[in-house]
Amino acid sequence: MDNPLLMEFTGIYQTAPFSKIKNEHYKPAFEKAIEMAKAEIDAIVENTEEPNFQNTIEALDFSGEKLDRISSIFFNLNSAETNDEIQKIAQEVSPMLSDFSNDIRLNKALFKKVKTVFDKQNEYFLTTEQKTLLDKKYKGFTRNGANLNEVDQQKLREIDKKLAQLSLKFGENVLAENNAYELQITDENRLKGLPDGALEAAKLLAEERKKDGWIFTLDIPSYLPFMTYAEDRSLREILAKEYGKRGFQQNNFDNQKIVLDIVNLRNERAKLLGYPTHAHFVLEERMAEKPQKVIDFLEDLLKKAKPAAVKEFEQLKELASKDQIEALQKWDSSYYSEKLKKQLFDLDEEQLKPYFKLENTIQGVFEISNRLYNLTFEEVQDIDKYHEDVKTYLVKKNGEVLSVLYADFFPRKGKRNGAWMTSYKSQWKKDGVNSRPHISIVCNFTKPTKTKPSLLTFNEVTTLFHEFGHALHGMLANTTYPSLSGTSVYWDFVELPSQVFENWCYEEDALNLFAKHYETGELIPFELIEKIKNSSNFLEGLATVRQISFGLLDMAWHAKDLSAIKDVKSYEELIFEQTKFYPDVPENCMSTAFSHIFQGGYSSGYYSYKWAEVLDADAFEAFKEKGIFDKETARKFEEFVLSQGGTDKPMTLYKKFRGKEPDAKALLKRAGLLQN
Template sequence: MKDNPLLQPFNEAPFEQIKTDHFKPAIEQAIKAAKAEIETITSSTEATTFQNVIEALEFSGEQLDRITSIFFNLNSAETNEDIQRIAQEVSPWLTDFKNDLLLNETLFKKVDAVFQQQKELDLTSEQQMLLDKKYKAFVRNGANLSHEDKDALREIDKQLSKLSLTFGEHVLAETNRYELHITDEAKLSGLPEGTKEAAAQLAKSKDKEGWIFTLDYPSYVPFMKYADNRELRKELSIAFGAKGFHGDELDNQEIVLEITSLRHQRANLLGFDTHADFVLAERMAKSPQGVQNFLLDLLQKAKPAAIREFNELTDFAKELDQLPFLEKWDGAYYAEKLKKKRFNLDDEALKPYFRLENVINGVFTVAQKLFGLTFKQVDNIEVYHKEVKTYHVLDAEGEFVSLFYADFHPRPGKRGGAWMTSYKPQSIRDGNNDRPHVSIVCNFTKPTASKPSLLTFNEVTTLFHEFGHALHGMLANTTYPSLSGTSVYWDFVELPSQMLENWCYEPEALALFATHYETGEVIPTEYVEKIKASCNFHEGMQTLRQLSFGMLDMAWHGEDPGEVTNVKEHENSAFEQTKLYPDVNENCMSTSFAHIFQGGYSAGYYSYKWAEVLDADAFAYFQEEGIFNTEVSRKFKDFVLSQGGTVDPMELYVRFRGRKPDPNALLKRAGLLPG
């Protein structure tokens, strides 16, 4: 054990010292240590207090949390078959440990004793929130169940942990095994030079002639947007939409049915009608009906605009190429051409102004102007891949705020998408404010032999989005780690991220970083005006698309899935109200919907739209006072970013804004309502 770096004291994660075979023994040992800490709490004969039960419980298992955060983050960002195998082995151990803790009758009696005497304890509001959270964690995870039902719950949780991992492994394997190999240059018509160069570079790296396109976003998206060859767009689109839906060893259909069935059984065991009822009891939306009402209200307001936009796009394609009707592989292609015609704006023309390094500096400058932060790149922090960059984050007084990791480009061992994560939470203990270590992981356009990494505007907004989450983690200033940073209600967690995206559309912010990578010229005013003018382009269709994902999530988790035998049919039924394009028989979204079957968004995908209402209203406040107004920035930092989950989110929002959010703010910003 002495040569295992994970079992030695460390501050920064010792990535470069870790070998894959260190993980299992380290996790095993850390579980034993955490159990010993729990045993100390339960065996104590002292009078039960908030400090010796609730606080002791809160700060237990710290070593285990650090080790598993490193391991599972690597399983997402830099995995391999050995790591995946270990994940399958250790996940049941961790599930057992969690259930041993939450179903520990002696421990629950002590927690309950503190909970029952809370009125006499003179707790701070943060201590009260921690007590409520700990008590609910036990009750919501079976503390009051019979022994028989507790055993059933344990088995369900163990199965769910393994199924979720397998689901994600299948999606990653599907993504990695597909490639569109082209040797005839004529078939690349319409594609930008940078896209072709990246595809040629990938082919060369695989010792192949020609060009290779993959299902990674930086390869897939430009192909669907610009390739004139409709048959190849169709092939790539179908491959993208068929992940986990081939009826082979990587098929996820049965896994989807098993996961949803087990989640439903689990909710029933705990006294809830559905998994959504269980989840939403701890969300701002409160109930499945609250979510459904929210989604249907937005649907009613967005659908007329979406239908109008879709018909307009259909007519445009008919006029341009005599296309009788649009298929899914036509949407991005003709939308880009229509956007260019209407606004004289081409995403490719914008890319030279969004060199990755400049955009990174831009988001840092925005954070400096808003919150007084500075970012100093450091090269003495261990990383898990040579592409990962590390920064010390300092406040206006030069005090250390956070360690920040950034990982920007696709790799075979990295899952798709973009996310923020944490290697160490912020907390205050014995007077010491222990600062967080946060990370963002993305899949942006890679540099080529002749060009640096030049981002699409969508990638720019994605970087700002994930950085907004990172700020929520960096600026945390709470006592307890489980209430710190992004440890908030799931339908509140997207507020800081979606909020920060707004600065991408503001001339004053763009002038800080949008400069041509060759000439240094600041992005022309006319381009900024076009970005602003086009920001609501096809907003109706985009809203419908997001609503369709939320409705699919609720179709799986807001009702009894026991009668569902056909994943595709159930999905089509959920999409009925939001359908614009003809269905594609070979495709199924559910089998690769990682947000809800691998990530933490089950019964929570609506959160993106819910938080958009908050962010539209919050940013309107900045627009009224100035987008870099120091007083509004201070309020957002003090009342939202630093408070974590210590206060009810609506109360935090009201403290910041002075009132509850205007539900029409989003519709106004999206151009779906006048005003």
């Protein structure tokens, strides 16, 4: 059988041949690619020359290229275009990949060569990037069991295999629960308050499913407008509870045992490697360094944010009391927040949506990227896609192709909730060639209807800018080694490019480039821009406390020995006590759907969103000092941050850009939390 995954990719710029790939190709491709990668490792080990940087460290970093590409295609599609068969294959190949990783990390002969180079590094006159790679490769062994005895190495293998499968199962369960629920409403009177766009989308979904009335789901473009505008409180309660109990229903998709198994296995793994907890293990390779530093950071921020949050909550309670609501519940949060915003700023999210047609907003992102970094974006039709919704672009700088960009914007059954950036191919330099990356952004925005194009909420606009900031980090990568390229940086630094790019959403000069009424072409009125800016800190105290609560929950799961914990819900309640404003909902649980830390790569790292906000607020101050499109500031940000990937310590790179360490006051000032 000809397997397209194992052939040379001959598409434009060697892009993936999605249309030729069938599910039956994956497992044989993984098996063959692992065999090829093992042969490359054997060649390094069997090389009779004295180990040096080139024949050991460099060779190791460039090994397994075919396996990396197959893995990126398969696991990206498992998030964006999955089905039962792909999920079954994922459960089969994950242990194979875990075994392969451990075969490398626990290869004594290979580690001996790496250690020889590490011990002699002063003899090689290495560049900063080479020193960083050497350190990363050496730690990749020592932090993953190279110094363990054979019995403990076998234990490590078993743990890694189980963790890979549990993490996949966790994500599959959340997706299954998400897809399984629909709220069908046939009485139009119960839909009071909902905007026309939300009603039309719900009607269209009902028609697609050959049902009467209107259908609402747990997908964010359906769920959020309902929670924000539906006047029927009992329906908001139903939908909120359904969303909150994903993975917590004592059924085949229950994640409670999986959560406990994951945290205990992670902790067992850390102890095996000589670390007190999983968080200690993870944070050794982060800017924060230690769990206590993270906890202190979050608790200090909580002290500053909580007084504002208390005042804001009182405002919401007062507003709700006019509707005879004595106790504000979680399903009242978005509804009364939107009412309060309208009352305080005369700003309604629905007023803004006509000015944020998806296509215009994309062009705005492109134009801002052009003004800052001289990038141009050309939509092309001859790049193979994995779904008809996907758009493909060639990204150029000074006329030369810099990257391929895939953009996938709308929800569908085989796609998980949320938004993310990923890559199908890394950037690297080899044999005089700068091999360029293939980057993808995936979102779940409001779909077009029969009468309206896709009109974004302002929150969706900031989401697009956020993911595009990550994409810029990938597209502008200019490093030698693939494992240091693009977003391959410390986890608490990776959110800087994404979060700093969101700032342009609030600037008049930027909004005037793309915020045009989808029917009239009229630019967004100045008074609406002022309202956006004035409301940018709206309920910032509550929003900050909410993010802190997730960060503290993450640390609570990973910075302690939890082998005695038997009940996920009661432990979670205990952790939320200091950040809680709304009464607990007994049938809901956050942890059982907390995909960031149990499926994604954010375990012991959720704090990084707030950590990076300190960096991004300070970084944007640099742009504001000279003008938001200042070429020199943008050049420095590209040169010292975006293009450098993980070639040096994050703070070193940041200081090269900014000339100093970040000032936390910039974040507090922007968030309106600075006490005078």
